[in-house]
Amino acid sequence: MFKKLSLLAAAGGACLCMQARAQLSDDVVKIGVLTDMAGVTADITGKGSVVAAQMAVEEFGGKVMGKPVQLIYGDHQHRTDLGASMARQWYDRDQVDVIVDIPNSSIALAVQRIAMSSKKLVLISGAGTTALTNDQCSPYGFHWTYDTYxxxxxxxxxxxxxxxxxxxxxxxxxxxxxxxxxxxxxxxxxxxxxxxxxxxxxxxxxxxxxxxxxxxxxxxxxxxxxxxxxxxxxxxxxxxxxxxxxxxxxxxxxxxxxxxxxxxxxxxxxxxxxxxxxxxDMNDKTRAWSKTFMERTGAMPSMLQAGVYGSVLHYLKAVDKAGSDDAGKVAAAMRAMPINDAFTDGARIREDGRVLRxxxxxxxxxxxxxxxxxxxxxxxxxxxxxxxxxxxxxxxxxxxxxxx
Structure with a gap:
């Protein structure tokens, strides 16, 4: 149902390890990329979204608080039932801390509801409906890259x-x-x-x-x-x-x-x-990041893939700032910090979860x-x-x- 990529790094000193053990729920930060690997939006999300998430983890150093970051990914096939089932399994059984990307608004809305009931985070780059931050908004949901408005x-x-x-x-x-x-x-x-x-x-x-x-x-x-x-x-x-x-x-x-x-x-x-x-091709930072992305994927990044990168990087910064992978604490840290990455300067998160960029x-x-x-x-x-x-x-x- 899904693939797993481990991005591991040796832990730091003994004190850091003890601190991380006490504050990370299972000694690992696990990120799930729920995407479209072969369907109508595969070129603008899919493999490129997975690579973008990997690049964010690598940019952050491959670990948080001395503990590894693990990346998994899955294909929802544009089926709401399958996407929802995968999200439940990831959150409830596989201890995934955050799900990202989710091209397809119907699936994104379903996953956001599951994330709220599971008290886990979801960072949506691929879907566009404004309902995500309007009538179906969630304290655990963040709409990252764009919306239909x-x-x-x-x-x-x-x-x-x-x-x-x-x-x-x-x-x-x-x-x-x-x-x-x-x-x-x-x-x-x-x-x-x-x-x-x-x-x-x-x-x-x-x-x-x-x-x-x-x-x-x-x-x-x-x-x-x-x-x-x-x-x-x-x-x-x-x-x-x-x-x-x-x-x-x-x-x-x-x-x-x-x-x-x-x-x-x-x-x-x-x-x-x-x-x-x-x-x-906006500036030196975007060109440098995109050159590496191109080497790995054979294409330049879509704005959705760039959004996945930015959302994962900001999430890892927030976990580090919060000193915890607790969803509520991480969400608060995400809202408190400006968003800065290769494509973004000084964006922020509004109270409804919409990223203002x-x-x-x-x-x-x-x-x-x-x-x-x-x-x-x-x-x-x-x-x-x-x-x-x-x-x-x-x-x-x-x-x-x-x-x-």
């Missing part, structure tokens, strides 16, 4: 401002796609645009013909693609085959990763706006503008924080103190 407000606002006023939404038929479609529609309307129609498609569908024909016949200026991974790639490829963009309609991918652009090619993806929380509006380069391998994004601008997170005044999270 951020992606919709970043990308849809830019496209509407650029003249794309009428939209048709093509969305995947599960929690993530439904939420992203709702958020996108709200942004388009609030910015003065209109929604002419929408359609939902099954997860990991091969043939988008009927869905794209509906979008084409709507006459909308913009077709908003509210899905992820291979579904996004296939939808954009088939839209080109149907001559949709040649006919004057534009595509707006509401979530698009660098790996998706690599699969599509710049000729098909060029000019597409997107919102991202990280990019490998910089987000960027990017545009896919033309083939002529790309100077070297994986030189795919032009960073257009940093998006103000108040445009990328749901205001607490709109929150239904019970952890949020209400005013008045």
């Amino acid at each position: 951020a992606m919709a407000h970043g990308t849809a606002s830019a496209v509407v401002a650029n003249g794309g006023k009428s939209w048709f939404i093509l969305a995947s038929d599960y929690a993530f796609g439904a939420q992203l479609a709702r958020d996108t529609s709200e942004v388009v309307v609030s910015e003065g645009g209109k929604i002419l129609g929408s359609v939902k498609h099954p997860l990991n569908v091969a043939d988008f013909a009927s869905f794209l024909l509906q979008a084409q016949s709507s006459g909308a200026q913009v077709i908003g693609i509210a899905n992820a991974g291979n579904d996004t790639i296939n939808a954009i490829k088939q839209a080109g085959e149907f001559g949709i963009t040649q006919g004057g309609q534009s595509l707006a991918a509401m979530i698009l990763m660098i790996n998706d652009v690599h699969s599509l090619g710049l000729d098909k993806a060029q000019g597409t706006y997107l919102t991202t929380s990280s990019y490998w 910089d987000m960027y509006l990017a545009k896919v380069k033309t083939p002529a503008a790309s100077r070297y391998p994986w030189d795919y994004f032009e960073i257009v601008r940093k998006i103000p924080l108040d445009q990328t997170v749901m205001p607490l005044s709109e929150s239904t999270c019970r952890l949020v103190a209400k005013q008045g």
